[in-house]
Amino acid sequence: MRFTKIPKLRIGDLEAHIPIIQGGMGVGISLSGLASAVANEGGIGVIAAAGIGMCEPDFSKHFKEANNRALRREIQKAREMTTGIIGVNIMVALSDCDDLVQAAVEEGADVVFLGAGLPLRIPKTSLVNRPGKVTTKVVPIVSSARAAKVIFQYWGKNYNHTPDAVVVEGPLAGGHLGFTKEQINNPNHALEKILPEVVSVIKPYEQHFNKSIPVIAAGGIYTGADIHKFIQLGAQGVQMGTRFVGTHECDASKDFKEAYVRCKKEDLVIIDSPVGLPGRAIQNRFLEEVSAGTKKPFKCPWKCLKTCDVENAPYCIGVALTNAKKGNLQKGFAFAGANAYRVDKIISVKELIETLLEEYEKAACT
Numbered sequence: 001m002r003f004t005k006i007p008k009l010r011i012g013d014l015e016a017h018i019p020i021i022q023g024g025m026g027v028g029i030s031l032s033g034l035a036s037a038v039a040n041e042g043g044i045g046v047i048a049a050a051g052i053g054m055c056e057p058d059f060s061k062h063f064k065e066a067n068n069r070a071l072r073r074e075i076q077k078a079r080e081m082t083t084g085i086i087g088v089n090i091m092v093a094l095s096d097c098d099d100l101v102q103a104a105v106e107e108g109a110d111v112v113f114l115g116a117g118l119p120l121r122i123p124k125t126s127l128v129n130r131p132g133k134v135t136t137k138v139v140p141i142v143s144s145a146r147a148a149k150v151i152f153q154y155w156g157k158n159y160n161h162t163p164d165a166v167v168v169e170g171p172l173a174g175g176h177l178g179f180t181k182e183q184i185n186n187p188n189h190a191l192e193k194i195l196p197e198v199v200s201v202i203k204p205y206e207q208h209f210n211k212s213i214p215v216i217a218a219g220g221i222y223t224g225a226d227i228h229k230f231i232q233l234g235a236q237g238v239q240m241g242t243r244f245v246g247t248h249e250c251d252a253s254k255d256f257k258e259a260y261v262r263c264k265k266e267d268l269v270i271i272d273s274p275v276g277l278p279g280r281a282i283q284n285r286f287l288e289e290v291s292a293g294t295k296k297p298f299k300c301p302w303k304c305l306k307t308c309d310v311e312n313a314p315y316c317i318g319v320a321l322t323n324a325k326k327g328n329l330q331k332g333f334a335f336a337g338a339n340a341y342r343v344d345k346i347i348s349v350k351e352l353i354e355t356l357l358e359e360y361e362k363a364a365c366t
């Protein structure tokens, strides 16, 4: 092994050679292409389920079936391209969340990451062992120690069980954020602050259930030195999104990736998403028009997000993100993390991981 210092990431009986999870990125930004490339390098590759069926021909008529079919197909495709660890990211706020969890488990996803909401009801399927295979691990994504406490208390009391790991996502992440606008720049909510708080909340559950429950840090992690820093602060691994957009294997169009390469620090803005959460995105004409009060009329035959205020939403976020994924940024926008302005060229996943590992080694030696 060339790199000796970086620890492995163990989630139950799963073992990733490097402690890097590629964050699930909907709509269509992380599919089988990116996820399998990351898994092939020893990390955990994650397919995002949000809006995954939007490119299916029958999506407007049968959205649940289209999502289900597309998710199953992407997991199967990923499996053909890698023997590594494949996860699926599912937003709890999706109206077909339960269906998608079931599909992910039936297709043999190694891990299900549950974000954008508190996963209190345990996915039934997660407790069922598939013959000859390991159980799918369930990992909630939280933005505070309080949220972690609510989930762990509820699962402990009602199911005598705990999640297999937890991702703590800080305010520098891309996409929807689990913070109010005021909290985003408040140092009390910085990842450096909330990570150790979540670690302390989890500790008694590790003791009580006599198992290790890794805590994974996310949001603004950009270099191998950052990975080292958060591992020193108590994380067992990191989840990174933005940096993986700047790779050839990322499933978004070239224009979407170019928007990252072109953007400047001041272009990264916080928007009010129709989902009812703030989100971080790259400023463009579409978003300027929306904040000036322009409505982009749309029909919603199915409410894909439980929390979407369809009547008052100025645009359909699913359509806007699908347009952006395909490269039509006039009719949509790109979600991006606070460090997206640092992406200056598109490289391969292999090159990216090698760079991160070299940087980690350097940081660990100083």
Ligand SMILES: Cc1cc2nc3c(=O)[nH]c(=O)nc-3n(C[C@H](O)[C@H](O)[C@H](O)COP(=O)(O)O)c2cc1C
Pocket: 022, 023, 024, 025, 026, 027, 029, 048, 049, 050, 089, 091, 114, 115, 116, 141, 169, 172, 173, 174, 175, 176, 218, 219, 220, 221, 239, 240, 241, 242, 243, 334, 335, 336, 337, 338, 339
């Ligand atoms: C384009 C984009 C789409 C995202 N979509 C999702 C999503 O569907 N579900 C989710 O839980 N997180 C989503 N995220 C968050 C990432 O999974 C990841 O946790 C986060 O971006 C980490 O911060 P970083 O981008 O600074 O590395 C998205 C992020 C980006 C940049």
